[in-house]
């Protein structure tokens with residue numbers, strides 16, 4: 001793993017953190033298209049890891065490995081291992097529904113259900129058979145508070161979620177995920193459809209969430225990656241080119257390719 | 268515009284005017300004959316009398332028995348077609364692999380291509396005798412068999428309209444649902460069903476409208492005996508089968524007996540006209556929602 005961590009103080013604590021996510025020799029194909037090539041990567045608990053790289057390099061595919069959302073793509077094929085808490089999540093006896101309760105996902109475009117704000121956040125509990133009103137109310141309130149949306153919506157919980165602004169909708173989607181108490185959050189360009197103010201709010205939120213969650217975030221925004229992440233992984237044409245502490249990646253990348261990409265002198 | 272283009276445009280305009288004109292003509296005749304009818308029969312009697320016996324010597328002109336007969340058959344058919352049609356729609360859209368779907372869909376559409384007279388005889392000669400073993404009091408002509416078979420006939424209509432509505436739900440909602448750990452079943456009924464609800468309601472309304480106007484099956488299998496009842500095992504007469512009965516019979520044109528079919532037809536027309544407009548209204552609102 002990372003060799004020159006010693007110079008940076010927080011990396012000592014990083015070392016002490018438990019390994020949460022692991023990819024071991026992971027290859028992904030869509031039919032003949034080899035889109036991830038021998039990915040080996042360790043992500044520690046309660047850290048934010050940014051996935052960067054040019055369009056089509058496989059970031060989203062890699063992200064979706066951890067909640068098995070690639071399974072819906074007919075041509076998808078995986079070899080190698082993907083582990084969460086040292087458990088291979090592609091083993092036959094794995095319950096995918098439970099896996100996804102533990103690994104929440106936030107998408108690029110806010111995708112609230114055409115239901116009320118309350119019902120959106122309660123959705124995860126409802127599908128797990130929880131329908132007691134008082135219990136739901138408590139969980140919904142907590143989740144909205146954790147997603148820093150409570151003050152803006154507490155007086156209109158029964159209003160349609162689609163009446164919220166884009167930024168609010170995205171935080172609602174985050175609240176919806178938080179409500180089922182996952183330990184991992186996968187975020188695929190969660191702020192790319194939002195204006196700068198809404199983006200700043202999401203970033204602020206992600207920083208707070210780090211205390212309790214292990215976060216993987218795909219971003220095309222280099223400033224965003226450097227602002228919010230502890231470690232950064234640079235993908236290029238299906239390969240993991242460089243994976244280091246974010247400061248190292250942005251201050252002195254070791255690969256020429258990485259430097260060219262982050263400085264925008266690419267292709 | 269060149270002259271031959273003008274001729275083409277004129278021709279197309281005439282084609283469309285013919286359909287509009289025909290519709291207007293039909294409505295005009297319906298109304299005109301009905302007005303003549305209501306000069307003899309008070310509209311209050313028409314709406315409240317409990318018997319419909321214009322062909323007997325003791326004439327009564329209460330539309331209610333025909334109306335309940337019509338609604339009874341329609342209700343039974345919707346009860347059959349709706350759950351099956353919606354289930355098929357979800358199966359085709361969310362469960363079936365593409366290959367199976369491409370076989371199932373055309374097969375299902377064959378149901379819609381069967382002539383209704385065949386359905387009618389199927390109801391009378393197969394379904395009713397079969398049901399008689401289970402339902403002792405079942406009449407040879409009854410609303411139940413007719414409604415049941417009419418329901419089977421309507422299934423493809425409901426399933427294909429509902430499937431379109433379900434498929435129109437943006438994929439991002441499916442992704443959201445699955446990523447929260449929902450099963451296909453939960454995604455179908457907790458996310459897609461409510462999201463597609465307006466399209467599904469439109470399909471129900473159109474199906475009701477279709478069932479109200481269905482003629483052959485009920486004429487053959489439900490009987491021709493106006494009967495104010497909600498018992499599905501009895502013989503009933505629908506508005507449409509009454510119209511068939513009179514038009515095929517030897518009732519002289521222009522007589523009050525003959526005019527009854529226009530009053531009955533107008534009643535039916537008011538129902539289907541209202542339902543079709545309702546479905547347009549809902550569809551318009553629904554399109555706005557997704558744009």
Ligand SMILES: Nc1ncnc2c1ncn2[C@@H]1O[C@H](COP(=O)(O)OP(=O)(O)OP(=O)(O)O)[C@@H](O)[C@H]1O
Nearest residue numbers: 030033035054055056057058059060061062073075
């Ligand atoms: N559903 C799919 N079926 C087939 N191939 C796919 C599918 N989704 C992605 N791919 C291919 O896999 C490769 C990686 O795609 P992926 O979406 O993971 O890239 P990405 O890094 O997230 O790109 P972007 O930054 O544009 O989101 C691309 O070549 C893409 O064409």
Ligand SMILES: [Mg+2]
Nearest residue numbers: 059060061188
């Ligand atoms: Mg992507």
